[in-house]
Amino acid sequence: MRLKEWTMEEQEPLIHFMTKNEWPYHVQSHPGRELIERTIEEGGYESDDVKTFWIENDEEQKVGMVQLYDLQDDIPVFDLRIAEQWRGLGYGKIALHLLTKFIFDLPTKKIRLEGHTRQDNVPMRKTFESVGFVKEAHFRDAWYMPKEDAYYDAVTYGITREDFLEEKTTPVSWNDEHEEFDYKKYWNFPSQFETSRLLVRIPEEQDTEKVYEAIKRSVAFLKPYMTWAQKKPTHENVQENIRRAIARFMNREELRFHLFDKQSNEFIGCLGLQHIDWTIPKFEIGYWIDERYSGQGYMTEAVHSMTLFAFEDLGANRLEIRCDRDNIRSRAIAEKNNFELEGILKQDSRKASTGQLRDTCVYAKISSIN
Structure with missing residues (x-):
């Protein structure tokens, strides 16, 4: 048995494989031809960040497929x-071992693999x-199935x-509570809050389309300072990124929030707490905004509320905002707050877009209670 890399010349076999089998545990249990063609066109099966393999048995029959992201x-x-006709025969186990x-074995020495x-x-x-x-x-209730309009529990597995x-x-x-400092006492906090104009909440899979459109519109605007904005987004990459954000939020590893206008329900941007050290606790605030809403004070307003949330709900002792010295907009948000x-x-x-060396501004705010 082997993994054989998929090529763009094999679009029809891929479309046949995806549309002629049922995928009962996937969000798209019966994907259509149009969806697969669009995903191929957008690099969802082959790009710098994505690689797809056929799973072939010893008779060179295509028994399955595996995609690698990120x-x-x-x-x-x-x-x-x-594929349906080959399930229950142990091919999944062998394929996962080969994939791992x-x-x-990659020269970049990956830290872990997860699914x-x-x-x-x-x-x-x-x-x-x-x-x-x-x-x-x-x-x-983290795995939404549109066809059933129902939520299921989700699990994450990893190997180092x-x-x-x-x-x-x-x-x-x-049982990993700190012996001297019970930082998990701060872990029970709301997953959404509001500002005067914004609803700030945990990401949901149903946000995929709005986030995808915002990134697609704003990719040139974001490219100079955002590493992840160096190439056009795909629906699948955005969806998987949101899934991982939900998982990291639940594990309290990173707290990403999506911003929505309360009146129009339009997606405004993304705001989060990253590089978290719960033993302090300290956080770094990161953010990006749909270019259409830049310059209207939305992110300044959101960062103000996030700052209050971090100090009042999470017990933060230190907050940071780090940005490129030339990123005038980001620096202004820090200074206004x-x-x-x-x-x-x-x-x-x-620099994300050019690779040139850059300087980083470190802005901070500390708790008045020590």
């Missing part, structure tokens, strides 16, 4: 599918476990480079 990141994500080996599925997808969960993946998260190479399985320790410029890190990183 290949430029340290932590890729995958989607594994076995492929990832950890997500519905909680009731027992065959896929057994496949994860048979290869050494560990269940790392369980999200209640170390575990795979050493052929071991390290279970997650759920009374963040103090603590310093400029010279030649701290490279």
Whole structure:
């Protein structure tokens, strides 16, 4: 059995495979030809960040397909599918092992590989476990099925480079409270709040289309300062990114919020707390906005409320905003919210769009209660 890389010349076999099989645990259980063609055109099956493989058995029959996403990141994500007639024969386990080996053999030395599925997808969960993946998260009512208009629980499995190479399985320790500082006392907080004009809430999969359109419209506007805006978005990449954001939010690893105009329900932009250290606690505020709404004070308003949220609900002792020295708009948002410029890190990183060395401004605000 082997993984054989899919090529653009194989569009018709791919369309046939995706449309002639039923995918009961996927959001699109019966994808149509038009959706697959659009996804191919937008790079959803082949790009710098996405790679697709056929799963072929020893008779060179195509028994399945697997897609790898976020290949430029340290932590890729995958989607594994076995055709209906070949399910239950152990092909999924072999394919996942081959895929995992492929990832950890890459010269870029990926840190881990992860995958997500519905909680009731027992065959896929057994496949994860048979290869050494560990269940790392369980999200209640996080997997929306449009056809049924119903939510299911979702689970995330992962395997680390170390575990795979050493052929071991390290279970997650759920008893990881800090002995001296109980930072989890701050973990019970609302997943949405409001400003005078905005609804600020946790991302949902149903946001995919609006977020996709906003990025597509604004990609040139965002490109100079956003690493992820260097290429055109695809529906699948945006959807998977939102899924991972939900998972990271539930794990309290990163708190991303989507911004919506309360009157029109239009998507405005994205705001979040990242690089979190709960033992302080401290956070870095990151944000981007749909170009159509830039210059109207929306992000200044959102950052003001996020600052209050971090200090009052999360017990923050320190908040940071870091941005390119030349990013005048971002610097203005920090300054309007009374963040103090603590310093400029010279030649701290490279510009997202050109690769040139850039300076980073570090703005901060600390709690008045120590």
